[in-house]
Amino acid sequence: NRAVHYSQIFCGLAGGFTPVHYDLEDNLFLQVHGRKRALLLDPSHFSSMYAWPKHHTQDRCSQIDLEAPDLTRFPGFVKARGHFVEAVLDPGDMLYIPSFWWHQME
Secondary structure, three states: OOOOOOOOOOOOOOOOOEEEEOOOOOEEEEOOOOOEEEEEEOHHHHHHOOEOOOOOOOOOEEOOOOOOOOOOOOHHHHHOOOOOEEEEEOOOOEEEEOOOOEEEEO
């Protein structure tokens, strides 16, 4: 059992979008109103996701636009493509996102 040392809550607006990133802590995402689509990718694909460098203002975020990936700039992304898991959340649904898992919320 791990002790909880940190927690946070995220609330989004209709039409909100959070680009693909990973977090250092586990997350529980609760959908309160409307629908949300989550795309998840396990950390074994880390090198294929082209994270911004540490200490960059967008560290822990990928440089890749999942809707229109630039395979010339990010050729390794082809190894991750097809491995995303999709979850559609309705009001009252909760999604557990383990630390270091890539996820995009839309």
